[in-house]
Amino acid sequence: MLRIVLALCLSIITTTARAEIDIIEVTSPGGINAWVVEEPSIPFVALEIRFIGGASLDRPGKRGAVNLMTGLIEEGSGDMAAQEFQTAREALAANFGFRASDDTLSISASFLTENQDQALALLRQALNAPTFDQDALDRVRAQVLSGIASDAKDPDSIASAAFNAAAFGDHPYGSPIDGTIESVTALTRDDMFQAYRDTITRDQLYVAVVGDITADTVGPMLDDLLGDLPATGASQPADVAFGLEGGITVIDYDTPQSVALFGHAGMKRDDPDFFAAYIMNQVLGAGGFESRLMTEVREKRGLTYGISTFLVPKFHAEMMLGSVASSNATIAEAIAVTQAEWARMANEGVTPEELASAKTYLTGEYPLRFDGNSAIANIMVGMQTIGLPPEYVVNRNDYIAAVTLDDVNRVAAELLQPDALHFVVVGKPEGLESTQ
Structure with a gap:
């Protein structure tokens, strides 16, 4: 474990306050690296998990798969349907967030210390055993398609799509992460499981934990939460030159x-x-x-x-x-x-x-x-x-x-x-x- 105390000086009007962030680098018994800040003053923990690749790992002809899959992670897992999962999460006063971007897939979680074990067990289930039930897939797909249709009428979205298409062509950066009406309509449950296996893997993983927790307990916690994820995922896309002239x-x-x-x-x-x-x-x-x-x-x-x-x-x-x-x-x-x-x-x-x-x-x-x-x-x-x-x-x-x-x-x-x-x-x- 490597501990580094980092001090930030903050000047507010004429008063100078000094805040210290004590970053502890942790490696779990299973080899998962994380940065930890212990802050016991409030009984609350924030967990940030990030997987490199994100929507750029969409397979050819499957644009929008990673984005759609990300929206489905908490829509049913293990033996819980979507509503059961949300009810359990709300009962714990826990917040989970799942989002895809061009380069990353991010998972945010926050929970009270007293509910930590139950909240992490629920998050573990979502990450390790998503079901991608057809009814949930159809429901979230409809939401995505509605957003795509709305973007097609929004001048800012139109400009962004045209600019990126001209600048990056067939590279993943050249198209919106949501996909198209055609590509998203054609996505199947099998595509969701493939996108999951491509992106949510330990070789692409970064973690930070902040709050009422000790560095000594973080390693075993992460092994339990993330240790059963696939070891490797899809290869990262190639670099691409900006291809748009003046x-x-x-x-x-x-x-x-x-x-x-x-x-x-x-x-x-x-x-x-x-x-x-x-x-x-x-x-x-x-x-x-x-x-x-x-x-x-x-x-x-x-x-x-x-x-x-x-x-x-x-x-x-x-x-x-x-x-x-x-x-x-x-x-x-x-x-x-x-x-x-x-x-x-x-x-x-x-x-x-x-x-x-x-x-x-x-x-x-x-x-x-x-x-x-x-x-x-x-x-x-x-x-x-x-x-x-x-x-x-x-x-x-x-x-x-x-x-x-x-x-x-x-x-x-x-x-x-x-x-x-x-x-x-x-x-x-x-x-x-x-x-x-």
């Missing part, structure tokens, strides 16, 4: 306001320059009303209610994205201003004042994320999945502070590619036509 794609849709999703290739999370890019993005578009794009597009010109940008380092591809919505009559101007600000940042970089402001915000808000057992467990398991060590928690703000003005401006010139920006616009934009 330009504009207009998707005609009858709405008074056009929405635009835009971006180009990004940066890996483990790139040595990631923190410089992170600060640069804060100044450009992630900083809310303090960002350049919000100032230029909204405050000075009144072209939108909001515009923002994001660094998106997925496990197998990297993007830098942004989004904006504006009236059909003004979306062309909003795009032109965005392109100009993208170029200005690439050419001129940030100012010393912008750098200082961004650092102050980013270092000040970080400790606020650790605001409860569930939040801490989620942060810790996320760190594990991207290869960050426990020391990152205390060192992260030092990494931000160490970034220089030259670092940020060099990275801005290298990362930002105004001519490579591609805008997918959904609506009836005036003065805009597809360039490809």
